[in-house]
Amino acid sequence: MTGMKMPGARGVGARAAAAALALAALLAACGKPAADNPGAIGSDTPIGSGSATAGPSAGTSGVPSASTSSGTGGSRKTGTPTAKPTFGKDPKSGRVLTATDRGVTKDSIKLAWFEVEKAERQLGASIGMSWAATLQEPMVYVQPFVDEINSRGGINGRKLNVELIEYQTVSFDDMQAACVRAAEDMKVFGAITGVGFWGDGEVCLGTKQIPTLTYNSASADQLYRREKGWVRETLMNKDRVVKNLIDWLVASKTATPSMRVGVPYLETPEYKQVVEKVVLPYLKQKGLNVVQKATFSTSYDETPRQAASAVLLFKQSDVNFVFPALTWWEMYHFTNQAQAQSYKPKYTTSDFGELAKDPPASIFAPEQWDGTTGIAVTRTGELAAGKPRTAQQKECESVFTSRGGSIQNASDRDYVWIVCEHLRLFEIAASAAGPNLTRQRYLDALDALGSYTDRTALSDTLKFGKGKWDAADRYAVVKWHASCKCYHQIEGFRTGRW
Numbered sequence: 001m002t003g004m005k006m007p008g009a010r011g012v013g014a015r016a017a018a019a020a021l022a023l024a025a026l027l028a029a030c031g032k033p034a035a036d037n038p039g040a041i042g043s044d045t046p047i048g049s050g051s052a053t054a055g056p057s058a059g060t061s062g063v064p065s066a067s068t069s070s071g072t073g074g075s076r077k078t079g080t081p082t083a084k085p086t087f088g089k090d091p092k093s094g095r096v097l098t099a100t101d102r103g104v105t106k107d108s109i110k111l112a113w114f115e116v117e118k119a120e121r122q123l124g125a126s127i128g129m130s131w132a133a134t135l136q137e138p139m140v141y142v143q144p145f146v147d148e149i150n151s152r153g154g155i156n157g158r159k160l161n162v163e164l165i166e167y168q169t170v171s172f173d174d175m176q177a178a179c180v181r182a183a184e185d186m187k188v189f190g191a192i193t194g195v196g197f198w199g200d201g202e203v204c205l206g207t208k209q210i211p212t213l214t215y216n217s218a219s220a221d222q223l224y225r226r227e228k229g230w231v232r233e234t235l236m237n238k239d240r241v242v243k244n245l246i247d248w249l250v251a252s253k254t255a256t257p258s259m260r261v262g263v264p265y266l267e268t269p270e271y272k273q274v275v276e277k278v279v280l281p282y283l284k285q286k287g288l289n290v291v292q293k294a295t296f297s298t299s300y301d302e303t304p305r306q307a308a309s310a311v312l313l314f315k316q317s318d319v320n321f322v323f324p325a326l327t328w329w330e331m332y333h334f335t336n337q338a339q340a341q342s343y344k345p346k347y348t349t350s351d352f353g354e355l356a357k358d359p360p361a362s363i364f365a366p367e368q369w370d371g372t373t374g375i376a377v378t379r380t381g382e383l384a385a386g387k388p389r390t391a392q393q394k395e396c397e398s399v400f401t402s403r404g405g406s407i408q409n410a411s412d413r414d415y416v417w418i419v420c421e422h423l424r425l426f427e428i429a430a431s432a433a434g435p436n437l438t439r440q441r442y443l444d445a446l447d448a449l450g451s452y453t454d455r456t457a458l459s460d461t462l463k464f465g466k467g468k469w470d471a472a473d474r475y476a477v478v479k480w481h482a483s484c485k486c487y488h489q490i491e492g493f494r495t496g497r498w
Contacts, residue, residue, distance in 0.1 A: 085153045090435040097157055101438040103189025108159045109437065111426065112182045112210075113142055114193040117166040139164055141415045144403035145423045155427060156435045163188070167197065170300075175201025183208035190430075190442065192422045195354055199270060206230040211439050213422050215458070217241065217351050219270045223469055232446055234422065234459055236377045236472040236496075238270075238352050239278045242325075244475055244496035245350045245375050246279075250286050252477075254348065254373060255321055257287045262319035262345070264294040264310050264334060266326050266353075274352075275325045283323070292317040296330045307333035308341075315343045322346070327353045328360030335365035349374030349480065356380055356478055362485040370482035373490070377472040378458050381479075381487035393457040396420030417457035424455040425462075460493045 088097055088107035096106065103110040115138040139162075146162050154160055163186060167178040175197055182188045182205075190211040193202065198216050205212045206227030213232055220239040223231065236244070249255040261283060265275040283290050294310035296303060311334060314322070322345045324331055331353070338344065349355045349372050356376040361369060383389070389397075397407060400416045407413050429449065433441035452462045452471070462471035477491035 085150060085159075087154055087157055087159045089157050091153055091157050093435075095435075097435055100436050101189060102183075102187050104158070104437050107157070108161050109155055109430065110186065110188045111160060111162045112165050112186065112188040112191040113138065113162050114165050114167060114178065114182075114191060114197045116169050116196045120169060135411050135415065140405070141400070141412075141419045142423070144400050144405050145419055147403055148399055149423070149427050155430045156437065158437070160427075167201070169196045169198075172200045175199075176204045179204035179208055179210070183210055189437075189439065190426065192426065194418070199268065202231060203227055209439065211442050213426060215418065215422070217354075217470075219274045221273055222270055227469075229443065229469055231469070232443075232464055233470045234425070234462060234472065235351060235470060236475070237470040238274050240470070240496070240498040241350050241352050241375075241377070241475075242274065242279050243282055243498040245348065245352070246282050246286055246288070247497055248375055248475075248477065249348060250288070255288055255323075257289060259289065259321040259346075260291045260317070260319050261288050261321045261323055262292040262294065262314045262317065263290055263323050264296065264314075264326055264330070265324075266330060267295045267297055271325055279323070279325060290323075292319050296326060300329065303330055303333050304337070306330075307337040310334060311337040311341050311343055314345065315341060320345050321348075323348055324355060325352060326355075328355060328363075331355055331360070332363055335368040338368050339365040344368065347372045349376075349478070351375075351377055356487065358486045361480055361487065366482035366485065369480050372480045374478060375475040376478045376487070376489075377460070377475045379460070379476075379489075381476075381489035384481075384484060384486045385488040385490070387489065390457070392421075392453065392455050393417060396455055396457045420455050421457050421459065425452070428454060 089095065090097055099105050118137075142162055142164075146160055149155065149160050165178050165182055165186075168174040178197075179201060182191060188210060191205060191213075193205070193212060193214045193216065195214075195216040197214070198218070199222075202212075202214065202216060202218060203222060203226045206229075209230055211230055211232075213234065215234050217233060217235040217238055218227070218231070220237045223233065223237050235241075246255075255261065263275060263279060263283075265271055265279075280290060280293075292314055294306075294313055296306050296310070307330065322334075324334070324347065326334070335347075344367075347369065349361070351357075354360055356374055357378075357380055361372075379390070396417055397413065399420065401407060405416070407416060425446075429445040430437060430442055432445040432448065446464045447466050447468075449464060452464075453460075456462055459472060460474045460476075463473060464471050474493040474495050476489050476493045478487040479490045480487050
């Protein structure tokens with residue numbers, strides 16, 4: 001392992017746990033003061049009622065309107081494939097292109113795809129997530145969509161090249177090293193990352209000014225203050241997730257003032273800040289009674305002992321409703337310890353910590369998690385509830401299989417959706433930025449997209465904007481069933497207050 005381990009020695013002895021955490025994430029963290037930023041730390045401003053903030057840098061971009069990407073069914077057309085595309089000329093004007101920014105030459109654009117290293121991916125299956133063993137190599141999923149883009153002449157006459165960068169989820173140092181390698185050695189234009197690339201690793205992408213699309217959910221403080229607009233997430237930031245969840249819990253009477261609430265949380269700087277600055281104050285504001293808290297360190301090896309202590313503490317305090325601010329690893333041990341101690345509280349779930357996804361929840365103690373309800377900003381549980389695949393999902397699968405890909409199981413399907421959604425979003429924004437592509441023009445183009453549903457296989461409607469760097473505004477209600485070890489969507493998508 002390179003570099004120092006994460007605080008608390010999440011080290012080699014627990015690499016399998018870290019691997020599965022990243023794998024679970026595959027399926028499925030500047031501006032004005034907080035009061036002016038909907039969903040920011042300390043903000044009491046609901047979505048849509050605050051003023052927009054500035055982007056990473058000032059100046060005009062000349063980005064054309066991207067309103068054609070809006071709609072509700074499938075994607076807009078981006079041109080017909082050419083038999084032998086040529087690169088290096090603007091397809092509209094015919095002029096010869098030149099290098100315009102880091103990672104942009106006269107005839108190519110270099111994009112990094114960040115993925116957890118192979119050894120950790122393989123270890124995922126060893127701790128009970130047998131589906132992990134069915135995943136193919138990352139570029140097997142990525143390359144067909146890259147080839148599709150290039151078959152149409154690339155992006156404004158430049159060929160898209162995607163390079164894989166692997167990293168270790170157990171080490172912030174290793175993630176930061178991967179970030180530095182992308183910026184300084186490979187000199188990429190932009191990047192696409194997932195939940196396994198988080199915390200200070202993701203912050204490095206902002207520091208190195210790599211425009212990044214991620215399906216990680218960061219805290220508002222990390223997204224706005226530390227990353228300064230260089231990272232854009234297709235989920236909802238953690239602050240907004242927990243506020244929308246609490247609103248739903250109260251409105252649905254899933255949690256009531258008579259309940260005794262316990263909040264177990266992970267003591268990373270990001271998680272601790274969200275809990276102390278957002279979760280606890282907002283629970284109190286909404287009239288819910290928090291009677292106990294329990295903290296977990298970042299040491300995987302200590303988690304079983306800490307879970308046993310937390311369960312005993314909650315049991316002795318008569319906690320009957322658990323509001324978790326944990327990753328799946330801590331929740332796995334908490335539910336198993338609760339079962340062992342004959343303690344059965346009520347739980348809730350959300351995208352905070354990626355608990356509202358089937359792969360991690362599938363290894364929670366089923367007697368504990370059965371019937372757990374909460375919210376999800378992705379399409380978790382739609383197929384299990386008998387809903388048909390969306391037009392966007394069908395289109396993504398069709399592109400993949402038409403170019404030689406094989407979808408043999410749910411793991412393949414979900415990874416195809418992830419790649420398809422995020423590469424399409426990159427393509428459309430980079431195309432809208434015009435032939436004089438720069439990082440700032442690309443970010444401005446993302447802001448200008450408006451409501452976006454083009455190949456959103458994982459998501460409902462997405463929308464970025466000036467000072468709005470998490471795209472999801474809508475959530476659905478899900479319920480976990482022990483019979484299938486899966487979530488069912490029980491209420492459709494709606495717009496949250498935050």
